[in-house]
Amino acid sequence: MPVPGASVVWAPEGPAAGGAAAEEDTREHTGEHGSALGVLRALDSGPRGLVEAEAEERLARHGENTFPGRRPASWPRRFARSLRDPFTAVLLCLGLVSAVMSAWATSCVIAILVTVSCVLRSTGEHRADRSAAALRDMIATTATVRRRPSADAPPLTRELPVDQLVPGDVVLLAPGDLVPADLRLLRATGLTVHEAALTGESTPVPKSPQNGHGAEPARSGLCFQGSSIVSGTGMGVVVATGADTLLSGALPDRDREPYGWRRRSAAASPFDRSVNGIAWTLVRFMLLTAPLVLIAGALLRGRGMETLPFAVAVAVGLTPEMLPVVVTTALARGAALLARGGEVIVRRLPALHDLGAVDVLCVDKTGTLTQDAPVVACAVDGDGRDDPEVLHWAAVNALWTLQLAELPAPDALDEAILDADEELGGGVLGADSVEGVAALPCGPGRLVATAVVRGPALYEPGRAHTPGNVRTLTGGPAPTAVHTLVVKGAPEEVLRRCTRRAGSPLDDRERARLGERAAALAADGLRVLAVAVAERPARKRPYTPADERDLTFLGFVGLSDALAPTAAEALTALADRGVTVKVLTGDHPGTAARVCRELGLAPGEVVTADRLDGLGPLELARLATRTTVFARCTPEHKARVVRALREGGGHTVGFLGDGVNDLSALHAADVGICPRDGVDVAREASDVVLASKDLTALERAILAGRRSTGNIAAYLRITLSSNLGNVIAMLAAGLLLPFLPMLPAQVLVQNLCFDAAQLALAFDRPGAYALRHPAVLRPRALFRFMTGFGLLNAVADLTTFGVLALAVRSFDDERGQAAFHTGWFTENLLTQALVMLLLRSGRRAAEGRTPGPIRLAASALAVLGLLLPVSPVGPALGMTVLPPLYYGLMAGVLALYGGALVVARSRQRG
Numbered sequence: 001m002p003v004p005g006a007s008v009v010w011a012p013e014g015p016a017a018g019g020a021a022a023e024e025d026t027r028e029h030t031g032e033h034g035s036a037l038g039v040l041r042a043l044d045s046g047p048r049g050l051v052e053a054e055a056e057e058r059l060a061r062h063g064e065n066t067f068p069g070r071r072p073a074s075w076p077r078r079f080a081r082s083l084r085d086p087f088t089a090v091l092l093c094l095g096l097v098s099a100v101m102s103a104w105a106t107s108c109v110i111a112i113l114v115t116v117s118c119v120l121r122s123t124g125e126h127r128a129d130r131s132a133a134a135l136r137d138m139i140a141t142t143a144t145v146r147r148r149p150s151a152d153a154p155p156l157t158r159e160l161p162v163d164q165l166v167p168g169d170v171v172l173l174a175p176g177d178l179v180p181a182d183l184r185l186l187r188a189t190g191l192t193v194h195e196a197a198l199t200g201e202s203t204p205v206p207k208s209p210q211n212g213h214g215a216e217p218a219r220s221g222l223c224f225q226g227s228s229i230v231s232g233t234g235m236g237v238v239v240a241t242g243a244d245t246l247l248s249g250a251l252p253d254r255d256r257e258p259y260g261w262r263r264r265s266a267a268a269s270p271f272d273r274s275v276n277g278i279a280w281t282l283v284r285f286m287l288l289t290a291p292l293v294l295i296a297g298a299l300l301r302g303r304g305m306e307t308l309p310f311a312v313a314v315a316v317g318l319t320p321e322m323l324p325v326v327v328t329t330a331l332a333r334g335a336a337l338l339a340r341g342g343e344v345i346v347r348r349l350p351a352l353h354d355l356g357a358v359d360v361l362c363v364d365k366t367g368t369l370t371q372d373a374p375v376v377a378c379a380v381d382g383d384g385r386d387d388p389e390v391l392h393w394a395a396v397n398a399l400w401t402l403q404l405a406e407l408p409a410p411d412a413l414d415e416a417i418l419d420a421d422e423e424l425g426g427g428v429l430g431a432d433s434v435e436g437v438a439a440l441p442c443g444p445g446r447l448v449a450t451a452v453v454r455g456p457a458l459y460e461p462g463r464a465h466t467p468g469n470v471r472t473l474t475g476g477p478a479p480t481a482v483h484t485l486v487v488k489g490a491p492e493e494v495l496r497r498c499t500r501r502a503g504s505p506l507d508d509r510e511r512a513r514l515g516e517r518a519a520a521l522a523a524d525g526l527r528v529l530a531v532a533v534a535e536r537p538a539r540k541r542p543y544t545p546a547d548e549r550d551l552t553f554l555g556f557v558g559l560s561d562a563l564a565p566t567a568a569e570a571l572t573a574l575a576d577r578g579v580t581v582k583v584l585t586g587d588h589p590g591t592a593a594r595v596c597r598e599l600g601l602a603p604g605e606v607v608t609a610d611r612l613d614g615l616g617p618l619e620l621a622r623l624a625t626r627t628t629v630f631a632r633c634t635p636e637h638k639a640r641v642v643r644a645l646r647e648g649g650g651h652t653v654g655f656l657g658d659g660v661n662d663l664s665a666l667h668a669a670d671v672g673i674c675p676r677d678g679v680d681v682a683r684e685a686s687d688v689v690l691a692s693k694d695l696t697a698l699e700r701a702i703l704a705g706r707r708s709t710g711n712i713a714a715y716l717r718i719t720l721s722s723n724l725g726n727v728i729a730m731l732a733a734g735l736l737l738p739f740l741p742m743l744p745a746q747v748l749v750q751n752l753c754f755d756a757a758q759l760a761l762a763f764d765r766p767g768a769y770a771l772r773h774p775a776v777l778r779p780r781a782l783f784r785f786m787t788g789f790g791l792l793n794a795v796a797d798l799t800t801f802g803v804l805a806l807a808v809r810s811f812d813d814e815r816g817q818a819a820f821h822t823g824w825f826t827e828n829l830l831t832q833a834l835v836m837l838l839l840r841s842g843r844r845a846a847e848g849r850t851p852g853p854i855r856l857a858a859s860a861l862a863v864l865g866l867l868l869p870v871s872p873v874g875p876a877l878g879m880t881v882l883p884p885l886y887y888g889l890m891a892g893v894l895a896l897y898g899g900a901l902v903v904a905r906s907r908q909r910g
């Protein structure tokens with residue numbers, strides 16, 4: 001429930017929440033409680049947070065803070081959703097037509113087919129949803145909350161599962177956090193928020209707690225669930241949770257794909273392109289089949305609407321109606337096996353298919369290829385001499401950026417600098433001996449961090465400084481009211497802002513020389529930060545990046561960052577599996593190149609991302625394809641390279657990154673991958689989460705994806721080729737014979753048997769060959785396979801007709817026709833069993849043993865084919881006992897067919 005007097009004034013205007021829905025969701029509760037304190041009071045809260053007991057009571061009253069879209073769907077709803085599948089829709093249409101024409105047997109069997117398929121599918125999806133929810137819980141995001149154990153106890157700041165948040169909770173925000181509920185800001189420092197989920201706007205929006213008049217200022221004082229913190233920090237009070245948040249109200253129910261999975265972005269994913277693409281092509285084919293059979297019957301045999309049940313049966317015979325079930329089962333099983341290993345969590349099922357198709361993997365460097373545990377290796381002046389003061393000023397910067405920007409934890413570089421400075425005993429200056437005034441932290445696309453401290457820079461080269469010998473940078477006496485800007489960051493960015501060095505001017509030549517020195521440090525694999533300072537008369541006006549100029553260069557700090565232990569092994573394994581790895585980093589080109597070399601990845605020419613700025617899509621795609629390492633990437637550069645590889649290069653691209661600066665690329669990739677300890681927002685944007693830092697887990701996930709795709713491909717190969725073969729034979733027989741070659745009910749029962757048996761293919765274990773390359777379902781290759789093997793299957797069927805002619809002799813009476821129907825039914829089930837055993841692995845012979853479920857399913861088919869006609873069900877289905885000669889001849893046909901399948905498979909392309 002929104003709390004009176006505390007909610008939101010602004011309604012977003014973007015596509016996700018526009019129009020009437022947004023208007024409806026505009027909450028007008030601020031009224032006289034407009035100020036931050038007023039809102040806190042209205043919520044019966046305070047800056048020190050809620051008391052735990054009160055929070056518990058509120059949780060009981062307001063319910064958990066869960067997004068309604070995340071709640072599991074009810075059974076009836078799930079069942080209704082499975083009816084929305086294209087194959088089911090076609091089957092239902094055919095059933096309806098049959099019912100209208102009073103072909104009751106046909107419509108009954110179709111109804112059974114649809115029910116079985118929908119029950120199997122909703123059960124499969126229910127299981128998949130349940131395990132996905134369990135997986136989500138494993139990586140549930142938390143919020144940093146301030147609460148008090150009791151009314152008089154001091155507040156404690158702790159991590160709380162997001163679903164436990166209640167209105168009135170005081171929440172702290174930092175870069176990379178997801179906004180956990182709708183919040184009213186109480187405090188903010190340089191806070192920018194990504195609100196694309198609500199407004200579609202991709203540029204971060206600045207936020208501040210000031211509450212002005214009109215819509216804009218009020219909007220800037222609010223942060224909404226579903227948005228994420230890009231830079232800066234803040235503190236806010238929860239004003240709405242769960243279903244009451246703006247996001248819940250604005251978004252419609254899950255925008256579902258035919259297979260019930262939500263699309264991540266407007267662009268078609270590899271899953272959409274292959275599985276859905278194939279499905280829709282087949283649907284069109286099926287819709288054409290029935291009218292064609294009717295027309296052919298009318299033209300060649302002068303038959304009328306009495307052919308309709310047969311035409312319907314033929315169209316149904318072509319349908320791979322179990323495709324959605326097989327796809328769900330194969331993917332869910334792959335994802336569950338990965339999760340059971342505790343290594344990889346697949347957050348969106350189709351992403352497992354897409355992971356198997358990935359042929360280019362882009363990774364960031366820091367924290368992925370390296371450990372992101374930097375250690376200071378050197379602090380030197382511009383001439384390469386050790387200079388502890390450089391480290392001290394870097395530490396002053398780190399300390400005050402951390403404190404004033406209220407970052408919850410220092411970034412790894414700052415932490416290393418503070419540790420190193422502490423080891424030096426606080427050094428000449430002592431990092432905490434100066435008082436901080438302001439901080440401008442670095443963030444995505446901003447490669448410098450500035451801290452402003454009170455007092456002069458205390459810098460004079462080569463001298464130890466004590467309060468007694470304080471001199472200013474310019475050598476004059478220390479003024480009393482001075483602020484010092486301490487800047488550290490990427491060498492080229494800092495040097496660009498420097499005009500002096502140790503008391504002398506810094507010209508372009510000297511700047512270039514210093515740049516080379518930084519490059520030399522980077523070539524040793526060090527992460528390099530330049531440090532500079534500037535004095536300004538003390539002032540009250542806030543500092544902005546425009547003040548970062550006319551700096552005096554001090555020196556460089558070099559930090560070493562050890563390689564991730566399994567990175568080299570993982571890169572080799574990925575290369576062996578046909579995945580090209582590219583590195584997109586915000587770091588220095590030299591550092592990136594060295595790290596790649598140490599990992600055995602030839603960096604080639606390292607491209608600095610500013611070269612991308614002027615390039616058109618084609619040139620960019622070409623450059624992206626031939627380049628292995630891009631350095632100094634902003635978040636947008638990373639996303640552009642990923643998009644260029646996808647759209648221009650035709651690759652299926654995975655992106656592995658852990659930081660806020662990787663967010664756009666995670667969204668842009670076909671598959672976004674994030675380590676479990678990546679920032680919340682990166683994890684939330686990714687499809688696959690690596691539970692450990694072990695990169696080799698990624699290779700295993702890719703293999704699981706390929707296995708699932710291999711199983712789906714095997715199902716499609718087998719089903720489509722045998723279905724087509726049957727349809728061709730049925731058409732030929734239907735047109736040549738004076739009687740129907742198989743009764744509609746027999747066709748449909750046979751279909752039911754095929755469907756049940758083919759489900760086993762979701763449990764196949766494709767051979768090693770199928771895992772060697774990215775697994776892509778290629779519709780063309782598939783349709784080629786279907787045609788070739790379908791024709792072969794039809795030949796086997798037509799030969800069976802010959803066998804039946806020999807064994808049964810006369811088809812003039814009902815007995816003879818029943819024998820024909822039975823003989824063909826038996827042959828179909830036997831050939832289907834054979835096809836399942838021989839075609840499951842595509843071109844290659846099966847490597848290793850055929851898995852149990854497939855052997856069992858094939859045997860069951862064969863036994864059914866042989867025994868059903870002689871069982872009590874046989875006569876009910878219009879079947880009869882066949883002469884022994886038939887079985888003898890049939891064995892010969894099967895042997896020939898099996899041999900032909902093996903030969904054709906070994907010659908087949910693709």
Ligand SMILES: Nc1ncnc2c1ncn2[C@@H]1O[C@H](COP(=O)(O)OP(=O)(O)OP(=O)(O)O)[C@@H](O)[C@H]1O
Binds near residue numbers: 367414442445
């Ligand atoms: N705390 C910091 N203080 C000053 N400069 C920093 C700080 N953190 C990063 N930088 C500068 O910004 C650059 C880019 O950092 P960013 O975090 O975007 O990428 P990265 O961590 O170097 O690499 P990757 O993209 O591989 O994760 C760094 O190379 C460094 O020069």
